[in-house]
Amino acid sequence: MVIYTQKETMVQALSSVAKNDKIGFVPTMGALHKGHISLVVNALNENHLVVVSIFVNPTQFNNNTDLAKYPRTPEDDISLLKNLKGELIVYLPEVSDLYDDSVSAKKYNFGGLENEMEGKHRKGHFDGVGTIVSKLLRIVKPNIAYFGEKDFQQLQIVKKLVAIEKLPVKIMGCPILREKNGLAMSSRNKRLSAKQFEEATIIYKTLNEVREKFSSKSIKELNALVAERFLQNPNLKLEYFEIANEETLKTAKQKNKSSKYRAFIAAFAGEVRLIDNMPLN
Structure with missing residues (x-):
């Protein structure tokens, strides 16, 4: 393993x-966990060389407090990566190495994908994501780049970005890895207390219940069910729940047999914002 800054x-x-030789790429914001490592292992299995970037990107945060509190554990991250077998490069840049004099995001039109769910609640977030992913893909020039499905909307945005900018890279989505209690693995989980960590399992349990009842209940009934589950768990504050078309990410009002749907949740455990999603059909 070689580290470049x-x-x-x-x-x-x-x-x-x-x-x-094929180059694989796994962009991360650090605070690595088993979910990240699974992406890197997939990349190592499918490529001759893998680049892992560790960079907390300031332009995708619409909340300065969230940016300041985002967990940064570079020494632990490097220790985890050192244990992997294969040819690995770690890119650990400073902000100035990627943004030069202007730390700002490019404005993008992702065909409406950026206006749904996370886009409604985190203004400018996907402009920041598009800006940094474009920069990194142009620097690394990978054959395949790997992204986790926990950030499913981001995954769809990145696929759209690659199409818009005609970048010669395949974007590979990888399944969500979960904790034993079902909570989706996330760097933000490091900020949860032990009590919050256990309480947050309501997110996974609710998504599972929605999936189980998707064929028998209407979308309106499922929305009401989710609202009720979070009212029963006042320590978790629901920000949004959406059942959306997987391709367009548009909120579904009623079911169409020819469409694929996915349920999305964003919720707060104290100050920590958690997201998750699950395919429904």
């Missing part, structure tokens, strides 16, 4: 990779 030296190293 500057894009110029990493690009120079990548330029020596054989033409037919």
Whole structure:
């Protein structure tokens, strides 16, 4: 494993990779957990060389407090990655290495994907995501980039970004890894108390219940069911629940047999914002 902190030296190293060797890429914001590691393992199994970036991107935060409190554990992250077998590069840049003099996001039109769910509650978030992912893909020039399905809306946005900018990379979505209690693995989980960690399982339990009842109940009934479950658990504050079309991410009002649907939840455990989703049909 080799660590680079500057894009110029990493690009120079990548330029020596054989033409037919495949490069995999796993962009992260650090505070790595088993979910991240599963992405890296998938990448190592499918490519000759894998680049993992660790960078907390300021332009995708619409809340400065959230940015300041986002967990940063670079030494632990590197220790986890050192245990993996395969040719691995870690890119650990400072903000100035990626943004130069202007720490700002490019404005994107993702065909409406950016206006749903997270886009409604985190204004400008996906402009920041698009900006940093575009920068990183252009630096690393991978054959395949790996993203977790926990951030399913982000995954769809990145696929759209690649199409818009005609970037020669395959975007691979990977399944959500969960804790023993069902909570989706997330860097933000490090900020939860032991009590909050256990209480947050209501998110997973509710999504499971929605999936089980999706064929027998209307969307209106399912929305009411979720609202009731969170009223019964006052320590978790529901920000939104949506049943949406997987492709367009538009909120579904009624079911269409030819469409695929997914349930999305965002909720707060104290100050910690958690998201999760689950396919329904």
